[in-house]
Amino acid sequence: MTSATTISEPERERIAAALAEIACAAGEILRRYHRAPCPHALKPDGSPSSAADTEAEDLIVEALAGRFPGIAVVAEERAQTDATRPADLFFLVDPLDGTRDFLAGTPDYSVNIALVSGARPVAAALAAPGLGRVWWAGAATVEGAVVAGRPGAGRPVHTRPAPEAGLVALGSRRHGDPETAACLAALPVLETRQVGSALKFGLIAAGEADIYVRCGPTMEWDTAAGDHIVAAAGGCVVVPGGGPIRYGQHGPDHRNGPFAALGDPALAPRLALPTSRPTGPLSAAHP
Template sequence: MPLDPRMRDSIATTLTDIACEAGDILRRHHGGDCAHVIKPDGTPSSVADIASEKLIFDALRQRYPTIPIVSEESTHDLPPADLFFLVDPLDGTRDFLAGNPDYSVNICLIEGNRPVASAVAGPGIGRVWGAGATAFEAVIHRGRPTTRNAIRVRKVPEDGLVALVSRRHGDTETEACLAGLPIGQRRGVASALKFCLIASGEADIYVRCGPTMEWDTAAGDHVLTTAGGCVIVSSGREITYGHYGIFYRNGPFAALGDPSYTGRLGLPDRGPSLNTVRQGSAAQTTPRV
């Protein structure tokens, strides 16, 4: 039976508490010489990632002991279930290590192939977002959320869209998508905070054609979608999750505050969309590479 709206909101509240606690750990490591290694895929993993993940795992297992956790650091090869968590204990590790405050903690509960509750904490900027059946944000004070306030996407400003772009991951395909839109301003922001700033009505669009993973996007996707926006793939359909057979990779996507722009994007089509295969089928039909 699907989770009802009250349960989803309750879980989202709990996830924001956990994300803020994990974020407090990250904040203590931020700005110093944080020990790290480079993983086989070329991305860094720091002692902050590991400490944050441990806190999240301990908290989730205490509160939801039967729900499996797929996380970037230690359980990225675990298959999904009908109900499972997607976790990125430190999204934006490179920026974090460079002293940039735009890093985040992402926690998301997936039911079937779509999010139903999530939290994105930005400890470096003192803000946290969450969504169950409703979307909200709060100021972080002493490692805890304060009053949770409802959020909603905005109407597109008359002087054009505000596009959020990755600080470190620009590519020609993304530029081609943005070139066909009335962009009035570009703003560099790291991590899943981009989804949340659109959800809070501070920006309008984020396009990403380069590689990302499901734990990078799921929590922010749910915040934005619940606030009235959308996250779509090249087919024009919403992005989906649980694609174990392709290592939880995303294809090109666009996060929009105004869904009416979905037909004007021109996202690259790389064959059958990575994100239109329902959970479970990818593991059966997509070879591991």
């Protein structure tokens, strides 16, 4: 496996299943630290980094190197000091998405791993250890329970059509901005739920919610896995103009622009995402 043209659909499915195993194993590390003493400090960008982040990332990077030798890995903790531009084929890793919520004891944190080929994710896993759920996707998205630190039997999941009664929107518990509020105000939102981390992508993929808009700063490793999980379940993640997020295109800072995750792609033309890239502090760059 060396390029996009050589990754067949069955191979993508095998890769996704392997990523789910790795994500669940990393999740067991996080579970040991959750609601227990967890040394942490602030990184130069103002965001927290904990012993749980570092230990989980070490496991993921080592496991990826063992199973997929030669493929570059861009991982959150290492990316603070490694400005290497990713290759055409590379992994994006967030070992602990939602670190602030994790340290506060809330359960909706996640492990995100995606394989990117030709600037788009082609296989991914998103584990929510605190909730005992894991999603993975090659060509299609499946969800399983986490059983003894491993993915249980998966079942296919699909996004849902936009409900006539109104949309269920997901928002970030710790981050909000006027641009996001304006986008949602133009849509028939019946209910807004506050959910931490990339878990929001999994809930949309499972048909439990309809839309997640984010105009504030996020990083590529925050979104790549969830992006693919939603898309493979029948939804889409779009940027201003309606196109997809392109990964590995924004230089060494890996910062995304505004985006929206949609369960029903028919909602995309009704969005009015701002065209300017977020300029807020990277300490806020978490879904």
